[in-house]
Amino acid sequence: xxxxxxxxxxxxxxxxxxxxxxxxxxxxxxxxxxxxxxxxxxxxxxxxxxxxxxxxxxxxxxxxxxxxxxxxxxxxxxxxxxxxxxxxxxxxxxxxxxxxxxxxxxxxxxxxxxxxxxxxxxxxxxxxxxxxxxxxxxxxxxxxxxxxxxxxxxxxxxxxxxxxxxxxx
Numbered sequence: 001x002x003x004x005x006x007x008x009x010x011x012x013x014x015x016x017x018x019x020x021x022x023x024x025x026x027x028x029x030x031x032x033x034x035x036x037x038x039x040x041x042x043x044x045x046x047x048x049x050x051x052x053x054x055x056x057x058x059x060x061x062x063x064x065x066x067x068x069x070x071x072x073x074x075x076x077x078x079x080x081x082x083x084x085x086x087x088x089x090x091x092x093x094x095x096x097x098x099x100x101x102x103x104x105x106x107x108x109x110x111x112x113x114x115x116x117x118x119x120x121x122x123x124x125x126x127x128x129x130x131x132x133x134x135x136x137x138x139x140x141x142x143x144x145x146x147x148x149x150x151x152x153x154x155x156x157x158x159x160x161x162x163x164x165x166x167x168x169x
Contacts, residue, residue, distance in 0.1 A: 038072050038155060042147030049142025053123075055135045064139030071115065071140075072147045079104050079155060093163070097156040105152065112148045116141060 046068060050061065082104050086096035122130050122137035 037158060038076055038147050038150045039069050041150045041154075042068055042072050042143040045146025046139040046143030048146075050135070050138055053138055055138045058135055060133055061135035061139045064136035065143070067136070068140050068143040068147070071111070071144060072151065075108050075111070075148065075151045076155060078107060079151060080159075083156070083159065093160055097160055101152065101156055108148065108152060112144055115144060 043065070046061075046065060049055075050057065055061065079100055082100035083096050086099045087093060089096075091099065119137040119140055121127060122133055123141055125131055125134055
């Protein structure tokens with residue numbers, strides 16, 4: 001429990017610092033707004049799967065939405081930070097985005113697939129007490145599936161279209 005007590009706050013601070021850094025270094029609507037775009041789009045996936053499965057909107061599903069937003073922001077930060085580093089090293093914005101995508105594809109997919117695999121039995125109602133947390137699992141499954149596609153495919157396109165990695169001197 002001591003390890004969790006130390007690790008959790010430090011991870012939260014590190015993630016917050018990266019996100020603030022991304023916002024601070026972006027100019028205008030560029031990077032930060034493109035990264036934030038994935039969050040509302042993921043809610044479409046979450047609510048869509050909840051409607052399809054007939055899952056009620058309750059406290060458990062709201063907890064799932066909070067978890068979902070955290071995962072999405074983390075994925076966006078990972079990709080955005082890598083693209084920013086490649087851009088600062090002198091690469092053209094398009095090449096920086098392509099390299100960032102190649103570099104961060106595996107960590108983003110591993111996080112997503114492990115989360116989906118862990119929540120899938122819960123969404124099916126397998127195990128004792130699974131019915132109680134089923135709405136959480138369904139919300140995260142629907143939203144994370146859509147948001148991963150948005151983060152990996154649409155976020156780089158949005159960053160390039162916004163010119164967010166171009167030097168603005």
